[in-house]
Amino acid sequence: MGLLSSFRDGFISTCGKYFLHQGAYASVPERPSMCDKCHSDFGCFHAHGRYTRWVKTLKGAVLTPVRVWRQRWLCLCCGRTMSNGTPDVLPYIPNCTLVILALLWSYLEGEKGIYKSIPQELDEAATPRTLARYLKRAKAVCLETQQAIREVLIETREPRPWDECFHQGLSPPESLTKRYRNSTKAITLWRSLAILLIGYKTLSATPSLLMARARQKAEQRKTRFLI
Ligand SMILES: [Zn+2]
Structure with a gap:
């Protein structure tokens, strides 16, 4: 068990809402609160069939492909x-998203360049080119990601001053700053993911659960999260 052990299980195996149906993970369909195309939040959606797709997730810290059901909705x-x-x-x-988090973290926390930073356990998850794309997207929304993660932690442990908790151990590795001419965004991203990974130990919630709640916060504010 190396790096991946702290990431534990993906949301599907953690949250307890999913069951296997015809070999794919399903949950009770929930009408979307907002259209991801026109951003309308009137809630006028018609169920429009469903389909399955493959996704790679972590199970017991091992990369595992699973099939999941997706519900399609027509926005009126x-x-x-x-x-x-x-x-x-x-x-x-x-x-x-947990696998993406693990990939980003391996790069940000490790000391290697993008071509060597993918750990063996995640070899099948992404090529260096894919990782570079994830990183670019993650850096572009790092402030939104950080904001959403902070909100979740503050809400969970109010009135505990989180910044104080994280005062120690929130300095990014020196190698990270060395790899960039301007490392501001990479550091913000590193810090958000560090908060998530330290936060889950204190909160005894898994990273995937914390991340799902943070994503929900971001969605409510109509901002992107993680990538
Ligand atoms: Zn729409």
Whole structure:
């Protein structure tokens, strides 16, 4: 058990809402609160069929492909469709958000360049090019990610001053600053993920659960989260 052990299990195995149906993970369909195309939040959606897709997640800290059901919805405001299901599965991305988190963390916390930073356990999850793309997207939304993670932690342990808790151990590795001419965004990203990974130990919630709640916060504010 190396790096991956602290990431534990993906949302599907952690949250207790999912059951196997015809070999794929399903949950009770929930009408979306907002359209991801026109951002209408009137809640006018018609169920529009469902389908399954593959996603790579972590089970007992091991990379595992699973099939999940997605519910498709027709937005009556814009006439386009969107799908939902597990909140850690993103459109067109073959890895769940926990795997993306693990990939980003291996790079940010490790001392290697992007071509050597993918740990062996995640070899099948991404190529260096994919990781570079994740990193670019993650850096672009690092402030939104940080804000959402902070909100979840503050809400959970109020009035405990979180910044004090994290005062120690929140200095990014020196190698990170060395790898960038301007490392501000990489450091913000490192710090948000560090808070998530330290936070879960203090809160005894797994990273995937904390992340799902943070994503929900970001969605409510109509901002992106993680990538
Ligand atoms: Zn719409």
